[in-house]
Amino acid sequence: MSEFDAIFVGAGHNSLACAAHLSLKGWKTAVFERSATIGGAVRTAEYTLPGFRHDFGAMNLSLFAGSAFHRKYANELKSHGLEFAQVADCFASAFPDGKWFGVSNDLEKTAARLAAFSAADVATWRRLVGAFPGEAEHLFRLLGSPMSPRALAGTAWNLWRKKGIGGALETGRLLLSSPRAWLEDNFETPHVQTTLAAWGMHLDFAPDIAGGAVFPYLESMANQSFGMVLGKGGADTIIRALVGMVKAAGGKVMAGAEVAEITVAGGRATGVRLASGDFHVASKAVIAGVAPKALTGKLLPEGSGDAGFDAAMKKFRHAPGTMMIHLALDDLPDWSAGAELRHFAYVHLAPSLDAMSRTYQQAMAGTLPDQPVLVVGQPTAVDPSRAPEGKHVLWVQVRMLPAEILGDAAGKIAPGSWDAVKDAYAERVLDIIESYAPCLRQKILGRAIFSPLDLERENPNLVGGDQICGSHHLAQNFLFRPARGFARWNTPVGNLYLTGAATWPGAGTGAGSGFMLAQQLGGN
Numbered sequence: 001m002s003e004f005d006a007i008f009v010g011a012g013h014n015s016l017a018c019a020a021h022l023s024l025k026g027w028k029t030a031v032f033e034r035s036a037t038i039g040g041a042v043r044t045a046e047y048t049l050p051g052f053r054h055d056f057g058a059m060n061l062s063l064f065a066g067s068a069f070h071r072k073y074a075n076e077l078k079s080h081g082l083e084f085a086q087v088a089d090c091f092a093s094a095f096p097d098g099k100w101f102g103v104s105n106d107l108e109k110t111a112a113r114l115a116a117f118s119a120a121d122v123a124t125w126r127r128l129v130g131a132f133p134g135e136a137e138h139l140f141r142l143l144g145s146p147m148s149p150r151a152l153a154g155t156a157w158n159l160w161r162k163k164g165i166g167g168a169l170e171t172g173r174l175l176l177s178s179p180r181a182w183l184e185d186n187f188e189t190p191h192v193q194t195t196l197a198a199w200g201m202h203l204d205f206a207p208d209i210a211g212g213a214v215f216p217y218l219e220s221m222a223n224q225s226f227g228m229v230l231g232k233g234g235a236d237t238i239i240r241a242l243v244g245m246v247k248a249a250g251g252k253v254m255a256g257a258e259v260a261e262i263t264v265a266g267g268r269a270t271g272v273r274l275a276s277g278d279f280h281v282a283s284k285a286v287i288a289g290v291a292p293k294a295l296t297g298k299l300l301p302e303g304s305g306d307a308g309f310d311a312a313m314k315k316f317r318h319a320p321g322t323m324m325i326h327l328a329l330d331d332l333p334d335w336s337a338g339a340e341l342r343h344f345a346y347v348h349l350a351p352s353l354d355a356m357s358r359t360y361q362q363a364m365a366g367t368l369p370d371q372p373v374l375v376v377g378q379p380t381a382v383d384p385s386r387a388p389e390g391k392h393v394l395w396v397q398v399r400m401l402p403a404e405i406l407g408d409a410a411g412k413i414a415p416g417s418w419d420a421v422k423d424a425y426a427e428r429v430l431d432i433i434e435s436y437a438p439c440l441r442q443k444i445l446g447r448a449i450f451s452p453l454d455l456e457r458e459n460p461n462l463v464g465g466d467q468i469c470g471s472h473h474l475a476q477n478f479l480f481r482p483a484r485g486f487a488r489w490n491t492p493v494g495n496l497y498l499t500g501a502a503t504w505p506g507a508g509t510g511a512g513s514g515f516m517l518a519q520q521l522g523g524n
């Protein structure tokens with residue numbers, strides 16, 4: 001038995017960022033991770049063939065690069081090996097009619113591509129990009145502040161002071177709009193609307209879901225203004241650097257150490273019991289980077305003592321799942337829409353707003369989508385160090401899929417477990433890619449497929465393969481993430497806190513949840 005100030009359940013990047021800050025503040029910390037590999041959804045490994053490094057989950061590290069944590073600790077992270085690869089050609093979409101549109105960090109390049117569709121859309125793009133710094137100040141402040149009435153009032157006051165009542169209401173309207181409403185208000189070309197709307201599908205914002213417009217808006221403007229950032233050699237560069245920081249500050253990070261129970265006495269968390277039977281004591285905090293459903297009846301066998309909280313954790317809503325297909329390739333895909341697509345970090349394959357809405361609805365109804373949205377990541381187009389010379393890896397994210405399969409919208413795959421279905425479904429995905437990039441299969445040297453069930457096996461926070469650990473719809477975001485009254489990482493159990501994607505400010509590699517909690521506990 002050892003005694004620590006803070007014990008962390010799970011070594012996702014939020015826990016690690018929190019542990020790093022608290023360790024540097026003098027806290028004695030220990031991070032326990034059930035998996036043999038540290039990093040949760042941010043890991044890199046040779047899943048297919050030796051020498052081919054694949055990002056298991058997150059590939060795009062722009063949120064980490066732009067985070068408050070990175071701003072504060074850039075030097076420390078760098079000294080522990082953090083290295084980024086900067087992307088110029090960020091994201092694009094290829095379409096069934098042979099056209100494509102893409103956003104590069106060079107405004108004139110993007111504008112020239114837009115001009116092929118519509119002069120009005122060029123003008124709108126230039127206007128939005130010009131206004132972005134003024135808008136971003138408020139949105140980033142909102143997303144980077146704790147969910148307290150005081151912080152919210154401060155953001156609203158600043159917004160009103162800088163933009164007046166009309167401007168403030170316009171920002172509010174953007175926050176409430178669906179992707180389709182905002183995109184159709186602003187752009188006239190379906191190809192452009194569709195390219196931007198694909199960002200909503202990285203979360204669970206299909207085109208008609210209220211509150212989703214802000215994600216296509218922020219991603220488009222941020223990619224245009226700052227480009228995108230990948231990890232040099234793999235996304236796990238941030239994990240290795242975070243672990244280095246924690247250890248250098250005296251903290252412990254233990255892999256293969258599953259926490260079976262959070263011990264509680266007198267209404268306060270006192271430590272953890274590992275699956276191995278070992279007990280460890282935490283005098284100031286137990287910080288659980290887990291999915292809400294893992295608490296009551298599991299990590300807290302007796303519950304939290306607050307029936308309302310326990311019910312809310314059980315009812316926490318997960319988003320549809322994801323399948324990941326990792327390919328080792330002889331060469332990048334030959335995109336029929338244009339060879340320039342080979343330079344892009346992401347090529348989205350999502351033909352229209354309606355198709356995306358249908359895909360989401362099919363997944364929600366338990367049906368395998370006939371046409372899933374594909375995010376085809378080409379990390380070696382940016383960072384060749386991830387594969388042997390001249391070879392490539394492809395990172396294919398398949399959105400959105402049901403956790404339990406009740407049927408197939410294409411009527412071809414019999415319902416069954418994901419273990420039984422995943423190979424057939426992966427063939428559907430490859431067929432779709434080949435319809436845009438012929439003969440891809442001939443370039444495949446190796447493949448590794450992770451169904452939604454496999455994702456959950458690798459990381460239990462990805463419930464049903466939900467890559468964002470909980471729906472981000474308005475009723476479960478902001479003051480309601482993970483539940484009303486608990487948006488500040490607090491729980492009804494004294495000294496027990498939640499961190500991670502299920503908590504404010506949600507999924508992604510921005511480390512906001514872990515860092516804001518760390519500052520709340522240990523000061524700035």
Ligand SMILES: Cc1cc2nc3c(=O)[nH]c(=O)nc-3n(C[C@H](O)[C@H](O)[C@H](O)COP(=O)(O)OP(=O)(O)OC[C@H]3O[C@@H](n4cnc5c(N)ncnc54)[C@H](O)[C@@H]3O)c2cc1C
Nearest residue numbers: 010012014034040041057058059060259467500501508509
């Ligand atoms: C396929 C996929 C693609 C993604 N792509 C991107 C992207 O490109 N860009 C981006 O910004 N974001 C992306 N995301 C989202 C982002 O990666 C996650 O939101 C983020 O990494 C979650 O971090 P976290 O701190 O919540 O913890 P997680 O990464 O979920 O890690 C939690 C850890 O806790 C461990 N754990 C759970 N229970 C226990 C226990 N009882 N005992 C011990 N350990 C336990 C788990 O094993 C896991 O290692 C993606 C996610 C996935 C899955």
